[in-house]
Amino acid sequence: MRIAVDAMGGDHAPDEIVRGALSYREKGGPADLVLVGREDVLRRALGATEREGIAVRDARDVVAMDEHPANALRRRGDTSIGVATVMVKTGDADAVVSAGNTGATMAAALMTLGRIRGIDRPALCGMLPTSRGKPACLLDAGATMDADEHNILQFARMASRFMERVHGVASPSVGLINVGEEPEKGGRMQQAAHALLSGAHDIHFYGNIEGRDVIRGVTDICVTDGFTGNVLAKGMEGVVDVFVEGIRNDIFGGVLGKVAAIVALPGLRTFRGRMDYDPYVSAPLLGVAGVSVVTHGRARAPMMRWAIIVAERAVATGLVNVIGEGVASAA
Amino acid sequence: MRIAVDAMGGDHAPDEIVRGALSYREKGGPADLVLVGREDVLRRALGATEREGIAVRDARDVVAMDEHPANALRRRGDTSIGVATVMVKTGDADAVVSAGNTGATMAAALMTLGRIRGIDRPALCGMLPTSRGKPACLLDAGATMDADEHNILQFARMASRFMERVHGVASPSVGLINVGEEPEKGGRMQQAAHALLSGAHDIHFYGNIEGRDVIRGVTDICVTDGFTGNVLAKGMEGVVDVFVEGIRNDIFGGVLGKVAAIVALPGLRTFRGRMDYDPYVSAPLLGVAGVSVVTHGRARAPMMRWAIIVAERAVATGLVNVIGEGVASAA
Numbered sequence: 001m002r003i004a005v006d007a008m009g010g011d012h013a014p015d016e017i018v019r020g021a022l023s024y025r026e027k028g029g030p031a032d033l034v035l036v037g038r039e040d041v042l043r044r045a046l047g048a049t050e051r052e053g054i055a056v057r058d059a060r061d062v063v064a065m066d067e068h069p070a071n072a073l074r075r076r077g078d079t080s081i082g083v084a085t086v087m088v089k090t091g092d093a094d095a096v097v098s099a100g101n102t103g104a105t106m107a108a109a110l111m112t113l114g115r116i117r118g119i120d121r122p123a124l125c126g127m128l129p130t131s132r133g134k135p136a137c138l139l140d141a142g143a144t145m146d147a148d149e150h151n152i153l154q155f156a157r158m159a160s161r162f163m164e165r166v167h168g169v170a171s172p173s174v175g176l177i178n179v180g181e182e183p184e185k186g187g188r189m190q191q192a193a194h195a196l197l198s199g200a201h202d203i204h205f206y207g208n209i210e211g212r213d214v215i216r217g218v219t220d221i222c223v224t225d226g227f228t229g230n231v232l233a234k235g236m237e238g239v240v241d242v243f244v245e246g247i248r249n250d251i252f253g254g255v256l257g258k259v260a261a262i263v264a265l266p267g268l269r270t271f272r273g274r275m276d277y278d279p280y281v282s283a284p285l286l287g288v289a290g291v292s293v294v295t296h297g298r299a300r301a302p303m304m305r306w307a308i309i310v311a312e313r314a315v316a317t318g319l320v321n322v323i324g325e326g327v328a329s330a331a
Numbered sequence: 332m333r334i335a336v337d338a339m340g341g342d343h344a345p346d347e348i349v350r351g352a353l354s355y356r357e358k359g360g361p362a363d364l365v366l367v368g369r370e371d372v373l374r375r376a377l378g379a380t381e382r383e384g385i386a387v388r389d390a391r392d393v394v395a396m397d398e399h400p401a402n403a404l405r406r407r408g409d410t411s412i413g414v415a416t417v418m419v420k421t422g423d424a425d426a427v428v429s430a431g432n433t434g435a436t437m438a439a440a441l442m443t444l445g446r447i448r449g450i451d452r453p454a455l456c457g458m459l460p461t462s463r464g465k466p467a468c469l470l471d472a473g474a475t476m477d478a479d480e481h482n483i484l485q486f487a488r489m490a491s492r493f494m495e496r497v498h499g500v501a502s503p504s505v506g507l508i509n510v511g512e513e514p515e516k517g518g519r520m521q522q523a524a525h526a527l528l529s530g531a532h533d534i535h536f537y538g539n540i541e542g543r544d545v546i547r548g549v550t551d552i553c554v555t556d557g558f559t560g561n562v563l564a565k566g567m568e569g570v571v572d573v574f575v576e577g578i579r580n581d582i583f584g585g586v587l588g589k590v591a592a593i594v595a596l597p598g599l600r601t602f603r604g605r606m607d608y609d610p611y612v613s614a615p616l617l618g619v620a621g622v623s624v625v626t627h628g629r630a631r632a633p634m635m636r637w638a639i640i641v642a643e644r645a646v647a648t649g650l651v652n653v654i655g656e657g658v659a660s661a662a
Contacts, residue, residue, distance in 0.1 A: 252598065264591035
């Protein structure tokens with residue numbers, strides 16, 4: 001197995017990306033890795049010695065984090081994410097992983113790999129920590145804006161196969177994000193989606209869930225359209241950031257605060273451990289005809305290593321084929 | 332001025348509601364209050380002495396927090412929220428305030444008071460604390476599910492007048508909740524709403540904002556449809572709850588944690604102060620032909636007092652008329 005890693009994408013690229021790749025191999029990761037990016041920069045980051053199972057593939061350009069993805073990809077053929085994704089198309093790699101511009105990773109996957117036959121729209125599968133200490137998957141986190149109820153059903157099916165195969169969750173439960181429990185809640189689309197999900201036999205439908213249930217891990221999968229999913233994921237992340245700053249600056253800032261932090265250290269570790277989502281935060285783009293995994297722009301080496309593991313498991317378990325077969329048998 | 336208070340609604344009704352009403356009057360609140368609910372219970376909560384400016388109006392029934400609002404109101408004519416809202420219709424009160432079932436408060440307002448002429452759909456104006464230490468208003472927090480771009484423009488106008496009049500914000504900025512900054516982001520509705528908001532001269536349109544910008548207070552007003560607004564508000568609240576539990580149990584639980592909490596007390600106070608949203612959390616239902624204010628189901632006396640103040644200011648500043656005149660002149 002060979003995984004192409006966009007070594008230039010993310011806030012801490014290329015150093016932390018390269019470190020993540022090295023750590024993946026050092027800890028026994030079985031896949032060969034190809035770091036895609038500026039060869040001179042990557043060779044320097046890798047150091048002088050030859051690293052077994054890690055190759056470099058030159059790509060001179062990068063899509064910036066704030067750049068318009070489709071435009072950048074169309075105008076410039078030699079971006080790291082573009083080259084890495086083409087490697088999957090040509091069979092030079094089995095998967096692509098990036099911490100870079102999410103829109104560019106999605107656009108590259110859709111333009112280059114296309115969709116799985118029978119899948120109408122793709123979904124970005126956002127992984128979130130929950131207070132139950134297990135991950136939940138929120139999709140669509142932003143790939144398909146005006147999703148209809150049929151898209152939602154496909155999202156639920158794809159995420160079910162992903163959680164079973166890649167995260168080993170048996171019979172993952174699916175919650176439909178809504179404004180209340182009752183089937184008649186929500187707008188026209190949510191009501192229609194509730195009916196479709198209720199009738200599907202290849203998923204384990206829990207029913208409607210509300211915004212607050214996502215972080216509680218009430219269901220393994222939280223399904224919604226890409227607009228709502230993106231706004232919700234970013235809204236929740238915004239609150240996490242404000243609280244982390246508050247804990248750091250208000251509570252444990254200042255002299256007394258620093259003393260308190262030392263005394264509270266075991267508790268802080270417990271809390272941090274509960275919120276540590278490195279192992280599962282990486283999100284696959286489901287529905288494309290190849291394995292494309294997006295991880296957080298803030299990714300450092302440990303998160304990058306886990307992103308590669310997510311891609312490796314998706315390849316090893318044949319996720320793309322499983323999704324395709326599921327769509328065919330449901331049709 | 333007379334304000335009808337649903338004394339039976341909310342997790343801590345009636346005691347904390349009654350205490351909130353008493354505190355409003357004791358601190359010099361000018362409006363007369365009418366507590367609506369089971370007279371025997373309320374008289375007991377009020378104590379033996381006659382309270383100047385506080386009357387009781389008997390209503391034998393209550394809509395439970397988890398009850399289907401419209402059904403409950405249709406079947407039972409003598410609920411506290413139903414009676415309190417009818418008082419506004421008949422002129423026996425100038426406003427209604429409730430910490431009870433939000434759906435019931437909205438349904439009662441729509442069924443009894445109706446909409447302001449020219450307003451197509453109502454919006455629940457959710458007030459949130461922000462890291463800038465000033466409130467932001469998120470609407471629609473759940474009144475109108477399938478809002479279109481014309482509804483969104485009306486929501487922005489109504490919230491602008493509310494923030495100016497009731498919270499004294501000069502020229503409040505309006506952000507359209509979206510998945511990115513650029514005007515072409517989002518689904519069909521968001522793109523159309525961006526165009527409409529850009530062309531409106533009676534609001535101060537900032538542009539698109541993302542989910543994470545809401546808690547940062549990037550704009551004074553965050554406008555979206557009622558489905559997205561409800562899911563986002565509850566999602567953010569869910570994260571707040573999990574963090575508060577984490578701070579309490581993980582970090583400051585246990586013996587060492589309790590010692591740390593004492594040392595960190597000044598910082599904890601700062602943090603708590605920053606997150607204290609009692610003064611502004613109460614949400615008016617905008618677009619109905621009367622003042623109807625919803626506050627949090629968790630409301631205790633201080634929050635209830637502020638909810639009454641919000642209603643008082645909305646009445647005193649003629650908010651309903653101002654909204655009506657704005658719609659007429661925009662048409």
